[in-house]
Amino acid sequence: MTQTPKNIAIIGSGLVGSLLAIYLRRWGHAVTVFDRRPDIRNVEFSGRSINLAMSNRGWKALREVGIEKEVKKIAIPLYKRAMHVIGQAEYFQNYGKEGEAIWSISRGVLNRKMIDLAEGAGAAFRFEEKVWDINLPEAKIYTGETEKGEWKEYRYDMVFGCDGAFSRVRHKMQRRSRFDYSQDFIDVGYKELRIPPNEDGSHQLDKHSFHIWPRGAFMLIAMPNLDGSFTCTLFMPFEGEVSFENITTEKQAREFFSKYFPNVMQVMDDLLEDFFKNPTSAMVTMKCYPWTYWDKVALVGDSAHAIVPFYGQGMNAGFEDIYALNRIMKRYGDDWETIFQTYQKERKPNADAIAELSYRNFMEMSSKTADPKFLLQKKIEKHFASKHPEKWIPAYSRVTFSERPYAEALAIGDAQEKIMQEVMQMPNLEAKWDSPEVEQKILSLL
Amino acid sequence: MTQTPKNIAIIGSGLVGSLLAIYLRRWGHAVTVFDRRPDIRNVEFSGRSINLAMSNRGWKALREVGIEKEVKKIAIPLYKRAMHVIGQAEYFQNYGKEGEAIWSISRGVLNRKMIDLAEGAGAAFRFEEKVWDINLPEAKIYTGETEKGEWKEYRYDMVFGCDGAFSRVRHKMQRRSRFDYSQDFIDVGYKELRIPPNEDGSHQLDKHSFHIWPRGAFMLIAMPNLDGSFTCTLFMPFEGEVSFENITTEKQAREFFSKYFPNVMQVMDDLLEDFFKNPTSAMVTMKCYPWTYWDKVALVGDSAHAIVPFYGQGMNAGFEDIYALNRIMKRYGDDWETIFQTYQKERKPNADAIAELSYRNFMEMSSKTADPKFLLQKKIEKHFASKHPEKWIPAYSRVTFSERPYAEALAIGDAQEKIMQEVMQMPNLEAKWDSPEVEQKILSLL
Incomplete structure (x- = not known):
């Protein structure tokens, strides 16, 4: 044609x-x-x-006009999340199957x-x-x-x-x-911060991870750049107890980061300068x-x-x-x-x-990550998916590593959620979340 | 102050x-x-x-600055709906209690x-x-x-x-x-039409009624004016089988009105002229x-x-x-x-x-008025409300004849709907919709 x-x-x-x-x-x-x-x-x-996190849909579109390889040269594959939880050692979660990655650009x-x-x-x-x-x-x-x-x-x-x-x-x-x-704005804003490279140009944190410091209503993320630096983003409510509105002095900013992100603070040279220089941006659907x-x-x-x-x-x-x-x-x-x-x-x-x-x-991250029932549900899903990878593809994989329509990922995600709502009604679930009984229950509902 | x-x-x-x-x-x-x-x-x-239909909230605001009486002079009270259903004689539904009215202006x-x-x-x-x-x-x-x-x-x-x-x-x-x-537009548009007065200046239809010709996906309404005329509004989908889009010639318009509104046609002198002269307007939330x-x-x-x-x-x-x-x-x-x-x-x-x-x-009028289950539910609600007027005030009355907040009317309406959902599960309801059993069921849920 x-x-x-x-x-x-x-x-x-x-x-x-x-x-x-x-x-x-x-x-x-x-x-x-x-x-x-x-x-x-x-x-x-x-x-x-x-x-940016380029994933399958983005690459597919670049490939079609022959520029995928050219662009991959300026991208860094991230194979996993690196979780930085207060009081725990850093731990990792693979994004998908072997070799599946999102790409930081x-x-x-x-x-x-x-x-x-x-x-x-x-x-x-x-x-x-x-x-x-x-x-x-x-x-x-x-x-x-x-x-x-x-x-x-x-x-x-x-x-x-x-x-x-x-x-x-x-x-x-x-x-x-x-x-x-x-147009619907959310009550959370974001601010760009930066982790500079080591003196030898290497990355201060694991280069092939998407770094997350989840803190409930707010969080910090970091994604690597080619020059050894990380672009960090602080997501936090505009107003409220812990909020952008309530951090207006260097002293307040220092207290905030020492309290919630003590390890990050050590690797961010220009933290306070960036914090007050960079704008707080809004997010909209x-x-x-x-x-x-x-x-x-x-x-x-x-x-x-x-x-x-x-x-x-x-x-x-x-x-x-x-x-x-x-x-x-x-x-x-x-x-x-x-x-x-x-x-x-x-x-x-x-x-x-x-x-x-x-x-x-966004809602999950800001309100549900502290909910033990939600965490239990995620644990059950993950366990089941690892045993039946062909029967339970998580929504994240459908969105990120597949080329099937987004609408399909949402519909299947809703169907999975409905199944899990029934599973979560099972008595004594905390004790038997990885039991064959729970597994059979899910299989019967699929 | x-x-x-x-x-x-x-x-x-x-x-x-x-x-x-x-x-x-x-x-x-x-x-x-x-x-x-x-x-x-x-x-x-x-x-x-x-x-316009002025009701309690409007009057209250005019009363506060002493202009209610002045404005009532140019308004006509409507105490009831006049329903014009195909194949049935015109019948009436009172809006509220004795004396309660909406006012046509x-x-x-x-x-x-x-x-x-x-x-x-x-x-x-x-x-x-x-x-x-x-x-x-x-x-x-x-x-x-x-x-x-x-x-x-x-x-x-x-x-x-x-x-x-x-x-x-x-x-x-x-x-x-x-x-x-x-901003969300609905797929239905409207067009103003007019029923002129009798030669002696009187109204051709009952003057104290809000006239409705319900026809499923479309409908006509008429409200009286002081000069003996009625302002009519035709609500109809923009596109589709019966739609504004599909009535573009005088012949099509004449066929449409003869088929669906034969009696109205006789009293609208300038029907076809108005239909093509007046714009089709959109409606938005x-x-x-x-x-x-x-x-x-x-x-x-x-x-x-x-x-x-x-x-x-x-x-x-x-x-x-x-x-x-x-x-x-x-x-x-x-x-x-x-x-x-x-x-x-x-x-x-x-x-x-x-x-x-x-x-x-709008949704009720355009999609539910032909649903027998919906009509049965409305019949039960009406019957119960007539026996227990203090226990079941319909949402329409709360909105139109009260000064309590709209949000309260919506919340109570939702609670009533929930009760009716349970009632509608009762077996054999068609036969016993006005029985003491159904009445007791509602009372137990209130």
């Missing part, structure tokens, strides 16, 4: 915008990518990012690489050009220095909104009738529908479905959008109206599913 | 904006009401409105009256002045002919956003971090939070909580916002930050509750 070459604008030069540019160039389309920010290749990173490093690759594929980039308005039925975009100032008009055959959770393109669609939309307008405009990635980061799937979901869109383009050729309709109908339930799964992970 | 006089802007001269102006004038504040549209007193109505007529009253109370109105932007922390508003053209800046002590479901004020708040927001910004800006009415019209509570809920705000002002005097915080915390759960109740009414 071929397509008549179109003149296409992509709004947003982030990860999804650059990958989409590469895909569209392969079809022979003329591609211009607009971004209101400067070229990320010429600026310092922002200090407000969580490291710095957002800035990856974005620079993706823009290079898109430019190499023939996409034009217009940085620091701010899009203020879009004429949806005519695929016209309007750019200028300020919203009130002079605007320049461009007309394209098609416009893709890859401009993230606060998308201008979606913003325009949202003002129309019958456009469903929601954003849903909307429709994602497309006629055969003219489509939203891809965070602009269509921003999720909280607790499943590590934000970028993977965006890349999978592109992979799916590409498959649908192969099916329908120049019939862009059908392509866009099929794309949004196929992707919307999957976007909703990964949003739900990500939100549940 | 008195308040220091403030200079206050209200955005929107609709029902809520005009009533709020009257309340604020009574406190001695200087009030300017901005509206982007022309003065409704000088223009024809739009042909896209459902008649034309939106246009009421809005004109409210603006007159607000002007009489000393509020200034600036019609056809479009607000394009708001500086929230400084309570500045920016108006002009066009969004891109010259703007005029006004600075106030406070700004109230009473500018409806598509509020510009909220729109500005929505672009901030940690602002929760959702809009939720957001927070509703206020510091002590500077607050949303009131539809701008904070737009709901679908199936409980007839949209205006009543907005008026109750004002009543509640006024009560809180009495408590806290000049402490506007506390006033706004208390206002939003008190009203938000009630707004969510009436949104939920309204949406459920």
Whole structure:
């Protein structure tokens, strides 16, 4: 299948915008990518990012356009979680089966690489050009220095909104009738911190682990970078007893870290400086529908479905959008109206599913990890899965190491939860959680 | 309690904006009401409105500022539903106890009256002045002919956003971090139609009834006006077998009305003209939070909580916002930050509750009215309520004829539903639905 070459604008030069540019160039389309920010290749990173965890869905999308190997060079495989629990020695949990890993990549490093690759594929980039308005039925975009100032008009055959959770393109669609939309912030914020490398450039903590310091309502995570450093993220409520709001002085910050993260404190040289220099960022679940307008405009990635980061799937979901869109383009050729309709109908339930799964992970982490009943349930599931790996694939594996739809992972996860609710009613469960009786019970319910 | 006089802007001269102006004038504040549209007193109505049903909460808010009697002059009490079911004679259902009524008012007529009253109370109105932007922390508003053209800046002590479901004020708040927001459209649209008066000016149908022609997935309603006419509203899916989408010619419209509303057709002179002239409008549930910004800006009415019209509570809920705000002002005097915080915390759960109740009414009407089990349940509830009126007040009465919080009506409604779920499990219920056994069962569960 071929397509008549179109003149296409992509709004947003982030990860999804650059990958989409590469895909569209392969079809022979003329591609211009607009971004209101400067070229990320010429600026310092922002200090407000969580490291990315590339997993199967992301790699699949890169492989399709032959750039998987190139990107793997800047990624570090993490085969396990390293748990740092107060009063216990560090211990490890494998993510999946032998060789299964998620891959740590710095957002800035990856974005620079993706823009290079898109430019190499023939996409034009217009940085620091701010899009203020879009004429949806005519695929016209309007750019200028300020919203009130002079605007320049461009007309394209098609416009893709890859401009993230606060998308201008979606913003325009949202003002129309019958456009469903929601944005829900969680009460927890995050702040980027850093563990520098050893003097010899090696990592201070195990390089192939995703490090977690769970502390109930708050937690710290760390993911490795190529230069020997770790990007750390502190997740903590905005308000309340232990909260960002209540740490405003160096003294308070020092007390907080000494009390809850004494070992981390020793390896973070610039901890206090970073803590007060870096912004506290909010996290949002954003849903909307429709994602497309006629055969003219489509939203891809965070602009269509921003999720909280607790499943590590934000970028993977965006890349999978592109992979799916590409498959649908192969099916329908120049019939862009059908392509866009099929794309949004196929992707919307999957976007909703990964949003739900990500939100549940947040709830589990912040409220359930201290619940002995919940921990017992997880222990039983794990035990059963290890004995019957083909009968009980955990939701995490379905999301992270499979290419089956997110919606399927959610549905099977719900079915498993229902079974476990029944199992948890069994008397005396603490004493017999690994007994054949419990095993038989689960088997009978499957 | 008195308040220091403030200079206050209200955005929107609709029902809520005009009533709020009257309340604020009574406190001695200087009030300017901005509206982007022309003065409704000088223009024809739009042909896209459902008649309003004023009930207890609305009247209470008008009474507080002494305008209840004035407004009752332009309202018609409806004591009962008049059901027009195909193949049956018209029959009636009383709304409540003796004398309890909802009141039919034309939106246009009421809005004109409210603006007159607000002007009489000393509020200034600036019609056809479009607000394009708001500086929230400084309570500045920016108006002009066009969004891109010259703007005029006004600075106030406070700004109230009473500018409806598509509020510009909220729109500005929505672009901030940690602002929760959702808009959900239903798949059903509505169209205004009209039954003209008899030649002698009297009503063609019973004047003191809310007329309903239920037809499953679609329905027609009619509410009386002072001039002898009825404002009718046709609710119908936008798409699907019987839908607005599928009625595009006069022939199709005539066939549709002859088939489903033969009797109505005879009394609607301009049916076909109205059908194609009047727009098909969408309905949305809009939720957001927070509703206020510091002590500077607050949303009131539809701008904070737009709901679908199936409980007839949209205006009543907005008026109750004002009543509640006024009560809180009495408590806290000049402490506007506390006033706004208390206002939003008190009203938000009630707004969510009436949104939920309204949406459920829509679902009931469109999908459950043909379900024999649902009808049986309603019959049992009604029978029990008539025998034990103090033990079983239906949700409809709690919402419409009481002044207790909407959230309470929802909670009690849920508890009643739970009881009825158990009752509906009883064997042989069709035969014994009005038996002492069923009565005892309900009593035991209460």
